[in-house]
Amino acid sequence: MEIRQITAAERPETMFPLQAYAFTPSPWSAEESEAYRRRMRFFGTAVNLIAEEDGVALAGVASLRMRQNVRGLVHDMAGVASVASHPSARRRGLVRKLLTRLLRQVKDEGCAVSALYPFRPSFYAKFGFVGIPRRRTTTFAPEGLSELLRRDLPGSVERLPMSEGFSAYEGLAQTLLDSRHGFSVFDDVRAAEYREDPVWLAVARSGDEVVGALRYRIDGHGGTLSGSDLLTTGPLGRALLLQFLGRHVDQVARITLTVGTDDVPELWGTDLSAVTEGKVDYPRDNAPMARVLDVPALTGSRVGTGAVTVEVVDDELIGGVWSLGADDGQLTVTAGGTPSATLTVAGFSGLVYGVLDPIEVLTRGLGDVTPDAVTPLSELFPRRMPYLFADF
Numbered sequence: 001m002e003i004r005q006i007t008a009a010e011r012p013e014t015m016f017p018l019q020a021y022a023f024t025p026s027p028w029s030a031e032e033s034e035a036y037r038r039r040m041r042f043f044g045t046a047v048n049l050i051a052e053e054d055g056v057a058l059a060g061v062a063s064l065r066m067r068q069n070v071r072g073l074v075h076d077m078a079g080v081a082s083v084a085s086h087p088s089a090r091r092r093g094l095v096r097k098l099l100t101r102l103l104r105q106v107k108d109e110g111c112a113v114s115a116l117y118p119f120r121p122s123f124y125a126k127f128g129f130v131g132i133p134r135r136r137t138t139t140f141a142p143e144g145l146s147e148l149l150r151r152d153l154p155g156s157v158e159r160l161p162m163s164e165g166f167s168a169y170e171g172l173a174q175t176l177l178d179s180r181h182g183f184s185v186f187d188d189v190r191a192a193e194y195r196e197d198p199v200w201l202a203v204a205r206s207g208d209e210v211v212g213a214l215r216y217r218i219d220g221h222g223g224t225l226s227g228s229d230l231l232t233t234g235p236l237g238r239a240l241l242l243q244f245l246g247r248h249v250d251q252v253a254r255i256t257l258t259v260g261t262d263d264v265p266e267l268w269g270t271d272l273s274a275v276t277e278g279k280v281d282y283p284r285d286n287a288p289m290a291r292v293l294d295v296p297a298l299t300g301s302r303v304g305t306g307a308v309t310v311e312v313v314d315d316e317l318i319g320g321v322w323s324l325g326a327d328d329g330q331l332t333v334t335a336g337g338t339p340s341a342t343l344t345v346a347g348f349s350g351l352v353y354g355v356l357d358p359i360e361v362l363t364r365g366l367g368d369v370t371p372d373a374v375t376p377l378s379e380l381f382p383r384r385m386p387y388l389f390a391d392f
């Protein structure tokens with residue numbers, strides 16, 4: 001078996017049959033194969049690895065070049081995707097070898113963190129990934145927003161085809177990348193595919209500043225307005241977009257939107273009845289996972305207070321002893337010291353991403369935290385839910 005890095009142009013002959021068999025209804029048609037080929041111009045910067053035997057690709061993995069904000073610091077992020085092996089080659093360790101090599105390679109190329117959407121979290125837990133929250137869906141009737149229609153808000157909303165609003169949308173995504181914990185974006189090559197999306201874009205502006213944007217479609221008169229992520233820089237952007245949605249009161253029966261775990265739709269209006277849910281059901285409705293690939297690269301992250309030394313175990317990439325501290329709210333990292341906690345990569349990543357408390361690290365079997373380390377770890381890494389924006 002040989003592992004080989006391939007270009008996007010080689011993916012249709014090698015990775016497509018593995019992915020199409022694994023993820024789509026099959027057998028697939030010539031049109032589907034051609035559609036995949038056409039999309040390859042958006043994968044020119046991805047790192048693609050395949051495992052071959054006698055010139056036949058038996059398994060493949062890829063990493064999309066992305067960026068992510070983790071506790072205030074924007075890192076290069078490896079978005080792991082396209083993971084599939086041929087059914088007759090499964091459980092032979094091929095994907096383990098590919099993923100191990102991929103994570104090493106992307107770390108060497110500068111990625112400090114990685115994220116993915118797992119078909120089954122226990123599989124990726126073997127590679128150090130820890131669960132982070134799935135975005136929520138909220139559904140409500142536009143009548144619930146009627147009080148907002150009477151407000152005179154300092155801003156406006158413009159409705160555009162995505163192709164015309166793309167640069168405003170991407171500009172807002174970059175602003176949120178700099179300010180929102182967990183937020184992630186594709187590089188320009190991969191992001192360009194979304195320019196031609198057949199969706200509406202509502203862009204909220206206050207003065208010249210874009211303060212909100214929502215991609216959406218409408219499935220028919222009296223039907224559903226389906227929005228994706230309600231992206232806003234704050235309450236004004238949200239109010240402007242909700243006011244715009246409220247104007248669809250005689251047009252659609254319901255509105256669905258994607259929101260973060262810290263959004264509380266029942267507080268958006270006095271009489272707003274809403275169902276907000278985060279359905280997780282593997283393999284399809286999957287919550288993402290993330291991990292740290294480089295500890296010194298976290299230096300400068302916005303953290304709490306205090307200091308603690310931890311040993312990260314069983315990991316070729318970040319294993320070792322790390323003394324962590326805070327200098328005016330910014331993380332300091334030095335190698336070495338006497339550890340008071342032993343953490344798996346998933347346990348360490350859970351603390352860094354703000355999804356696990358030190359006691360949960362212990363109860364989940366992701367580390368051994370001495371009583372002396374519980375308070376310093378929770379003060380250094382206060383709980384803070386990440387919002388992973390991109391789907392991949």
Ligand SMILES: CC(C)(COP(=O)(O)OP(=O)(O)OC[C@H]1O[C@@H](n2cnc3c(N)ncnc32)[C@H](O)[C@@H]1OP(=O)(O)O)[C@@H](O)C(=O)NCCC(=O)NCCS
Pocket residue numbers: 022023059083084085086089090091092093094095096097117118119120122123126283
């Ligand atoms: C999931 C899949 C990629 C695994 O590929 P594979 O080549 O069989 O994986 P490996 O043999 O390298 O297994 C790696 C490890 O995961 C374990 N593993 C394999 N399948 C697993 C599963 N379904 N659930 C949990 N663990 C699993 C293996 O036992 C092995 O553990 P070990 O190294 O500790 O012994 C393959 O089964 C597949 O293509 N499935 C359909 C597509 C899919 O779901 N892809 C993932 C998208 S996120």
